Amino acid sequence: MQKSQRLNREIKRLLEHPPEGISCYTSDKLNYLSVNIIGPHGSLFAGSLFKLDLEIPSRYPFVPPRLKFVTPVYHPNIDTQGRICMDLLKMPPNGGWRPTISLENLIVAVQSLLCNPNPDDPLMVDIAEEYRFNKKEYERKAKKLLLEYERSND
Amino acid sequence: MDDLEEMLKLYPEMILISRSPPTWKGLLSIKNGCINCEMKVKVKLAAPSFPRLDNASIHFGGSIAYLFGARFKNLIDSIMKTSESVPCFFQELTEIIENLVNENQDRENSIGSMDTTAREKLLKELDNVLSEYSCVDFSSTKNLNAIKLTMNDVSIIVKPVVNSVGKQSWKICSSDLPELPDFIINEKKSWSLREIGNMFQKQVDILEDTWGQLRRIDNYCYVTDPVEPKPYHLYRRIYLSPSLSCLITINPLDPTGYPMIKLLGVQNEVDKFRNLIQDEGTIDSWDIECSVYENLLTLLKIDEFPGRPKSHESIEEGVVGDEECCICFSMELEDNSLPDEICNNEKCRRHFHSICLFQWLQELVTNKIVFNKIFGSCPNCGEEASCNIPST
Numbered sequence: 001m002q003k004s005q006r007l008n009r010e011i012k013r014l015l016e017h018p019p020e021g022i023s024c025y026t027s028d029k030l031n032y033l034s035v036n037i038i039g040p041h042g043s044l045f046a047g048s049l050f051k052l053d054l055e056i057p058s059r060y061p062f063v064p065p066r067l068k069f070v071t072p073v074y075h076p077n078i079d080t081q082g083r084i085c086m087d088l089l090k091m092p093p094n095g096g097w098r099p100t101i102s103l104e105n106l107i108v109a110v111q112s113l114l115c116n117p118n119p120d121d122p123l124m125v126d127i128a129e130e131y132r133f134n135k136k137e138y139e140r141k142a143k144k145l146l147l148e149y150e151r152s153n154d
Numbered sequence: 155m156d157d158l159e160e161m162l163k164l165y166p167e168m169i170l171i172s173r174s175p176p177t178w179k180g181l182l183s184i185k186n187g188c189i190n191c192e193m194k195v196k197v198k199l200a201a202p203s204f205p206r207l208d209n210a211s212i213h214f215g216g217s218i219a220y221l222f223g224a225r226f227k228n229l230i231d232s233i234m235k236t237s238e239s240v241p242c243f244f245q246e247l248t249e250i251i252e253n254l255v256n257e258n259q260d261r262e263n264s265i266g267s268m269d270t271t272a273r274e275k276l277l278k279e280l281d282n283v284l285s286e287y288s289c290v291d292f293s294s295t296k297n298l299n300a301i302k303l304t305m306n307d308v309s310i311i312v313k314p315v316v317n318s319v320g321k322q323s324w325k326i327c328s329s330d331l332p333e334l335p336d337f338i339i340n341e342k343k344s345w346s347l348r349e350i351g352n353m354f355q356k357q358v359d360i361l362e363d364t365w366g367q368l369r370r371i372d373n374y375c376y377v378t379d380p381v382e383p384k385p386y387h388l389y390r391r392i393y394l395s396p397s398l399s400c401l402i403t404i405n406p407l408d409p410t411g412y413p414m415i416k417l418l419g420v421q422n423e424v425d426k427f428r429n430l431i432q433d434e435g436t437i438d439s440w441d442i443e444c445s446v447y448e449n450l451l452t453l454l455k456i457d458e459f460p461g462r463p464k465s466h467e468s469i470e471e472g473v474v475g476d477e478e479c480c481i482c483f484s485m486e487l488e489d490n491s492l493p494d495e496i497c498n499n500e501k502c503r504r505h506f507h508s509i510c511l512f513q514w515l516q517e518l519v520t521n522k523i524v525f526n527k528i529f530g531s532c533p534n535c536g537e538e539a540s541c542n543i544p545s546t
Contacts, residue, residue: 005482005483005484006481006482006483006484009473009483009484010473010483013473015396016463018378018379019381020379020380020381020382021379021380022379023378023379023391023399023401023418025397025398025418025419025420026397026420027420027421028420028421028422034421036401036418038379038389038391038401041332041384041386041387042329042386046332046333047332047388047389047403049401049416061481061482062513062514062517063517091517091518092518092520093518093520098514098533098534099481099510099514099533100480100481100504100533100534102473102474102483104473
């Protein structure tokens with residue numbers, strides 16, 4: 001009851017008034033949302049489309065939702081499986097999830113992480129090093145991967 | 155009263171406005187090394203133990219407000235202690251302010267060593283472009299460290315920099331324009347302001363077509379994203395149904411050509427529309443003589459795009475109301491209980507149902523239970539919070 005009321009409200013709002021660059025749709029799987037993020041202006045990924053899967057666990061909001069990239073991303077905090085290393089997606093004491101965080105807050109945080117990697121808490125150590133010391137090469141590789149994916153999916 | 159006479163001689167702009175306690179008010183001339191001119195700083199000094207400066211108080215005008223801070227205060231305090239007379243104090247004060255003002259100016263000039271010749275060159279460059287361009291407006295900050303180019307309500311801001319090969323060039327630090335592959339400032343080359351202006355004008359001219367196409371879509375479709383379209387947004391997400399929208403991105407070099415179209419939504423709806431689009435060789439039926447809007451109608455086989463669905467909620471309302479529980483985002487639970495816990499932090503003051511707060515606090519193993527209370531932190535502000543264990 002607690003969960004469904006909150007979820008209905010959150011999803012309705014996400015569908016009707018999504019934040020800039022974000023769109024969400026209910027999926028045929030129960031408790032799943034498909035999320036689309038458009039890379040913000042001025043960022044490396046400006047205008048590109050990223051797809052993510054969001055799974056809402058049965059104990060939500062007391063445990064965080066699971067969020068995963070479907071589109072491959074070359075990023076210090078995102079692994080090849082699309083798993084995201086972000087504080088807010090983990091339970092305390094190691095993470096920063098709190099039940100007052102909404103799905104919208106979370107998706108916006110991921111959108112921001114996408115364009116502002118956090119090399120100090122890396123999931124992909126090599127990419128983090130590259131991001132820190134050879135940013136040009138990092139940007140080139142990240143764009144290349146995205147272009148390849150876009151081409152193969154047209 | 156030698157000191158008073160000396161003050162009058164040396165600082166004629168400081169006027170004695172009271173004799174008990176002796177108080178001066180007026181202007182102090184500060185030489186500004188960079189621009190070779192004088193600036194005036196308003197000063198008021200009250201020296202109750204004149205001619206000494208014990209317990210003196212001093213106030214400055216706002217023109218040097220940017221110097222205020224602990225360092226400034228310490229410097230003033232130290233010369234108040236050491237100065238033997240009021241004229242000496244003013245002399246030392248003038249030096250301190252002069253140094254600080256110049257130091258600050260050096261820092262402000264983004265070209266660390268912008269000397270008079272560089273400055274003159276820049277002014278000349280500006281002068282040239284101002285007389286040359288009629289449709290591009292150029293405006294500059296006072297110290298020439300940023301120049302804004304504006305044309306048809308679109309603008310970019312550029313800063314003078316020394317590029318990687320040591321040449322004078324410009325860097326775009328803010329732009330309303332989308333990134334176009336053909337218009338990236340080559341870092342190795344030394345750009346002149348005129349070249350930047352040319353490039354900007356050309357880019358705006360090229361984009362006008364695209365903006366026209368996008369405006370048309372904005373007028374006739376319910377665009378869900380971007381909420382407030384800006385010149386740099388080349389994409390529009392158009393609402394088709396609650397479970398489907400299409401994201402189109404226009405190629406500015408081919409504004410009426412076949413844009414990038416992505417269908418977003420529930421999977422089976424997406425598949426249905428994708429088949430529809432792909433069925434009949436869409437690229438062939440796309441008519442570059444028509445607008446993108448008209449072409450989209452043909453492509454999707456509709457007469458018009460659906461309008462904004464009626465909604466009772468306004469956007470201004472947050473997802474959770476002030477008085478609602480901010481864990482379950484609702485007012486009343488099944489057992490009719492209302493939010494009965496409020497965070498003690500004055501700046502937070504969030505409401506919770508005790509059952510919701512308890513359920514969260516007991517998730518964390520670090521939280522302690524003492525008698526019938528559980529102790530932890532507020533999930534909103536992080537301040538200490540406790541909650542009665544609900545009797546069930």
